[in-house]
Amino acid sequence: VLPILIAPHPTLKRRADPVQEVDDEIRQLTEDMLETMYDAPGVGLAAPQVDISKRVIVLDCANEGEAPQPYRMINPELLWTSEQPDTREEGCLSLPEIYADVTRPAACKVAYLDEQGQRQELEAEGLLAVCIQHEIDHLDGVLFVDHLSALKRNMLMRKLAKQQAGKKPNKKA
Ligand SMILES: O=C(O)C[C@@H](Cc1ccccc1)[C@H](O)SCc1ccccc1
Numbered sequence: 001v002l003p004i005l006i007a008p009h010p011t012l013k014r015r016a017d018p019v020q021e022v023d024d025e026i027r028q029l030t031e032d033m034l035e036t037m038y039d040a041p042g043v044g045l046a047a048p049q050v051d052i053s054k055r056v057i058v059l060d061c062a063n064e065g066e067a068p069q070p071y072r073m074i075n076p077e078l079l080w081t082s083e084q085p086d087t088r089e090e091g092c093l094s095l096p097e098i099y100a101d102v103t104r105p106a107a108c109k110v111a112y113l114d115e116q117g118q119r120q121e122l123e124a125e126g127l128l129a130v131c132i133q134h135e136i137d138h139l140d141g142v143l144f145v146d147h148l149s150a151l152k153r154n155m156l157m158r159k160l161a162k163q164q165a166g167k168k169p170n171k172k173a
């Protein structure tokens with residue numbers, strides 16, 4: 001299980017680098033990320049969240065009790081997003097206990113390389129579409145709070161800072 005970065009952190013605001021070759025190191029990274037995601041638990045995870053600035057995301061939006069449906073996406077790109085919007089309360093493993101309604105295209109189509117380096121295309125709607133867009137945002141240094149008004153974002157980031165201050169033992173003490 002890899003440590004997940006908590007915002008604010010420079011890696012979370014940086015544009016991640018494309019993967020040049022899908023090799024064993026990248027395949028190991030996707031497995032480590034899936035293990036970390038399931039442990040959190042979450043339905044998605046982007047490499048910058050574990051302090052690796054590479055365009056790699058993993059997701060599994062299967063419901064409890066359903067068979068897992070893990071996706072490993074390398075260099076994912078949105079080919080198409082629907083005009084039709086959808087609003088859903090989002091959270092983020094890098095913004096613990098922060099939730100807000102975010103409006104995004106309800107459906108999307110993504111192209112990516114799978115763990116064998118094969119080009120795949122996937123059309124998604126519902127939670128899967130939201131998750132894909134939320135994770136690709138991470139690769140571009142965008143957090144879900146960046147889709148909110150400055151007022152709301154600042155309020156939520158102050159709440160996060162206060163919450164995190166309360167947690168970390170003061171080294172000096
Ligand atoms: O931090 C992340 O990127 C993982 C998020 C992805 C996500 C956020 C909002 C909506 C869809 C996906 C985590 O999965 S947040 C935890 C969670 C768990 C179940 C359902 C929704 C969010």
Ligand SMILES: [Zn+2]
Nearest residue numbers: 091092093094
């Ligand atoms: Zn997130």
